[in-house]
Amino acid sequence: MDFTFDWGRAKRTGLPEAVLCSAKSPAQLAEILAAARERNARLLLTRLEPAGFAALGAAARAGLDYDPLSRSAVLGGEVALxxxxxxxxxxxxxxxxxxxxxxxxxxxxxxxxxxxxxxxxxxxxxxxxxxxxxxxxxxxxxxxxxxxxxxxxxxxxxxxxxxxxxxxxxxxxxxxxxxxxxxxxxxxxxxxxxxxxxxxxxxxxxxxxxxxxxxxxxx
CATH class of the missing domain: 3.40.50.1970 (Rossmann fold)
Structure with a gap:
């Protein structure tokens, strides 16, 4: 594992850590998504270009709500607004x-x-x-x-x-x-x-x- 994710940021600051995808490889993103799934954690991904989303494997893309206009993806489904x-x-x-x-x-x-x-x-x-x-x-x-x-x-x-x-x-x-x-x-x-x-x-x-x-x- 070559990343240290701040899973406690939301509790500490009121704001979750988001994953800035632009400088990360598909393999790195897949590893982060797998770690989130293990924790049953929701995750927000930003600056995920359509080509970057397409480059993710099927397992990494599973359950991702991807919006190409904003270049963002959400893992973990929607919440009541x-x-x-x-x-x-x-x-x-x-x-x-x-x-x-x-x-x-x-x-x-x-x-x-x-x-x-x-x-x-x-x-x-x-x-x-x-x-x-x-x-x-x-x-x-x-x-x-x-x-x-x-x-x-x-x-x-x-x-x-x-x-x-x-x-x-x-x-x-x-x-x-x-x-x-x-x-x-x-x-x-x-x-x-x-x-x-x-x-x-x-x-x-x-x-x-x-x-x-x-x-x-x-x-």
Missing amino acids: AAARVAVVAAGTSDLPVAREAERTLAFCGHGARLVADVGVAGLWRLMERIEEIRACRVVIAVAGMEGALFSVLGGLVAAPVIAVPTSVGYGVAEGGRAALSSALASCAPGVVTVNIDNGFGAACAALKILGAGASENG
Whole structure:
């Protein structure tokens, strides 16, 4: 066994360890999945490309719920979801892979999410048509590439904390997500925080921490 998995992370921190698949071989992933099955443990896998999923043997793939859009997989089946208290707001359909990663991470941890897609500020009316359902949520995860204007716009429209997720969608100076990241960090709207480029998983974990803190205060 050439890995040491943090099986106790969820109990210690409230968040499970996820398996980042992009730099792991099929053999390594199969070994991790086998260890999880031995423990009867649920497992979240991220950045698992379709080719990587196909390269896994039948035994490793057995029971995996794979979503090619978000490049994520879940071992151990679904759990009952709490009512959606997080809005995952995607500027465009090109941002959906990252938005879905956030949504799937929340679902893995038992939290429903309200996915609001294709509401970028280039057509502001699309966002305004759905702003009330976004305002009904306790946390907003905003997912946008290009210039990342959605982050500040949402920060000025909702009372909930806004977690900005810059994506690598864009071209020219926006290529790679750097422009969107700078927009998130330089936002003039109070209450906007940011995670790394394309980090839907990290945004969901931050939202879960916020929800957990609120539950502790109310309890």
